[in-house]
Amino acid sequence: MSFSQLCNKIFWDCTLHYHTMDNVDAKPTIPYEPGTIEFSLFTKNWIDAVQWHLEDIIRDPNIDPVDALKIKRRIDKSNQDRTDLVEMIDSYFLEKYKDIKPLPNATINTESPAWAIDRLSILALKIYHMEQEVKRTDVSQEHIDTCQNKLNILLEQRVDLSTAIDQLLDDIEHGRKYMKVYKQMKMYNDPSLNPVLYGSKQQKG
Template identity: 45%
Template sequence: MLFDPRTFVSQVADLHAQAVARWHSQPLDNPYTGVMAVVCQQHQFNFQLWHQEDIARNPDVTDARIAEVKRAIDGFNQQRNDWIERIDETFIQMITAGGVTANADARLNTETPGSAVDRLSIMTLRIYHLREELDRDDIDDLHVAKVQEKLRRCGVQHADLSRSLSELLLEVFSGEKLLKVYRQMKMYNDPTLNPQLYRKAG
């Protein structure tokens, strides 16, 4: 098997961490190719979504600004979900190109690889911003201890999820598990399915 799941997951972790640090000091970019380019694009939408969510909770911003931010959140969240599906689509293309066929008794997993990559992306953002909390000069020892405990838990969760994703991909690329793309089909963004939109149009 040319595709090595453990190497891939390690590369995803590096991409997520390096991109978050880079994007806080320079414009968003995507210098990758193949599946890693898809992973990076999905990560960008989480990055943008994270910071819009912060603004939405600021009590000092105007109602007009909140409305603007909420629309941005809706857009970024839709794109985030679209690109989770793209990650899974890319894996299916890789499986097909590699001539992998699912075993007759292959099982489905409750979470797709794309969804797990998305959760790793969000966890990386959480870790980055928790570490930022430790650099503040207006915090006390209690705050430091609370943040350090959260960071410890995040580290455990990231490691557990990374291992689980490696195992899932190993099973998918060996034919032991099936991989399907599960469409989100969010109704509220579809003008033909959201009654608030199609009633207004009519």
């Protein structure tokens, strides 16, 4: 099984698992040992699934503003958790390939393996929800046909992205490409970097 196949299996299993409960407050049953890459991949997709549905909820035009703010704060935290987990997955690859010596003509990729895998996780959710649209019985045939066309494109995109991920990992393993990971220097959650947060703290002082 290639690494992308492992990802796609875990992401799909997790997406289905989430929708057995379909509740942003539900707790997952993760069938993998903590500390394994499989555990990290499952957790990654769970974060994505919860955030997907929080994004749906917050777009309700009748939502109470107080509730909307609480959800927005929750989405902000989810984004930070997602970033932290992507960096953890990249650390797995850095450790795995630490003894690989890049070839003299080795090149760097536009994104790290884990950020490509992040997009693969989101694709699983897009495919699942587009499939649900295709299966609806309360909409026009035009709606179904439109969604089926979109689903076909998403499925093709998953094949292409999976192929690209496996090719990237093979290139890294054989020294044709090298990894260089930049930590996501997000500023809005850092009280020392967000001027609204540190400005508020100075005013209180």
